[in-house]
Amino acid sequence: MKPPPFDHHAPRSLGEALDVLAEVGEHGKVLAGGQSLIPLMNMRLAAPAHLVDINRVGALDGIEAGPDGVRVGALARHAHLERSGPAAAVQPLLRRALRLVAHPVIRNRGTVVGSLAHADPAAELPAVLALLGGSVRLARRGGTREVAAGEFFTGPLEPALRPGELAVSAFFPALPPRAGTAFREVSRRHGDYALAGVAALVRLDGDLRVAEARAACVSAGPVPLVVDVTAVCGARPPEAAGWAEAARVVRERAEPETDIHATAEYRRHLTGVLAERALREAAKEALEAAAKESGGTP
Template identity: 75%
Template sequence: MKPPPFDYHAPGSVAEALETLAEAGEHGKVLAGGQSLIPMLNMRLAAPGHIVDVNRLAELATVSVESDGVRVGALARHAQVERAEQVAAAQPLLRQALRLVAHPVIRNRGTVVGSLVHADPAAELPAVLILLGGSVRLARPGATRDVPAAGFFTGPLESALRPGELAVSALFPTLPPRSGTAFHEVSRRHGDYAVAGVAALVRLDDDLRVVTAGVACVSAGPVPVLVDVTEACGHRPAASADWASAARAVRDRIEPETDVHASADYRRHLTGTLAERALRDAARAASDE
């Protein structure tokens, strides 16, 4: 299939890209990795009048570890972030999630920020951002704003990005000492979207007792579902925490849907099982720190 007709723009600077997007308004779409946009164009699921290609803007292809977290630029590819040792050391959950994203060929072109803006509730990175309490930086001519993850994902394939704005970076906060993370998912085939998936975060005190515990679930609702399970696991030592009760709390909280891949009941059961597994692994990682 062929895409609908559009005007193609290749700005030479971020400022030029912002001006072009502002002029295009709701008729403009950004091309970065293109792993979601190109198929949508070819299937006529999207028909923008203007495509703004930002691939020449090298200043957006940065990944840096800052005092408050990992800052990922709009052109940083999945593979680039996955392979960066300083990123894995500062925020292990990014690598844990990225190794599950699609296939290597996709990760070589797809971008982290593009995945966030696409806002697919079955994708891994939106769950990571919301679990860590991260944010996305959006820019328009003369202004920028940072949107917290809790308010960024507004519905299936919908985000807080406004017409004429460009998502220039995302911040994935680092965690305090004695924190551990894990990501588990089940898909029909490796690289497919997850039938169910769970990112987990556990923080312990110096006596290895659970201080906070939470999960973010994919394929469990119209947006990533964040569940605080601290009370359910009882503030106990990590080795004896009631992770089974935490898993039941997750099952009670989510509202998955039935589709051709799985029933809602199966997704609910599977999400709970993955939550218990991920929480145990996150607690183990926090204990070993």
């Protein structure tokens, strides 16, 4: 299958890329990794008149890990971030999620920011960004804006990108002290889109009681679903936090759809099972982190 005809633009600087995008407006699409866009074009599900190839804009290929979090440039590949030790140290959930993304050959080419801009609710990285309260930086000729994850995903395959804008980076906040994360999912085959998936974050207070607990669900609605279950399991030690009840809350909030791969009810059931497992694992990791920080044992 072949894509419909298009004009190819290959800017060599960010300014040039933004100029081209401003000129082509809604008729242009950005090409970075191309792992989602090219198949859509080949199947004639997308037909941009202009393809703005940013792969020569070297300034966008970077990963910066600092005390506050990890900023990932638009050309940073999945594999690059997956192998980044500094990024994993600042936010371990990134590596855990990336290992579940498709297959190595896809991760070698696909980009982190491109996955976010694709805004697929069945993908892992949108759920991670939403769970962590991250953001996406959008640039256009004349200015930039930072869009929080909760506002960036507006619908299935619908990011908050305006014509002429380019997603130049994404920011993933650092893991707080005495906190842990986990990511669990079920797919028919490794590398397939998940039938259901849950990323979890649990943070403990100084008395080693649950201070914060959240879960972000994959394939559970039109956008990544984030459920705060702190009210259900908070102010209690992890071993008595009631994770099954917290998982029930997550399951009831899920709004999956039936498709050729699974029924909505089965996806909802999986979401509950995975939520409990992920929350328990995150709580266990939080205890281990607290022990390491205090120099003792949990």
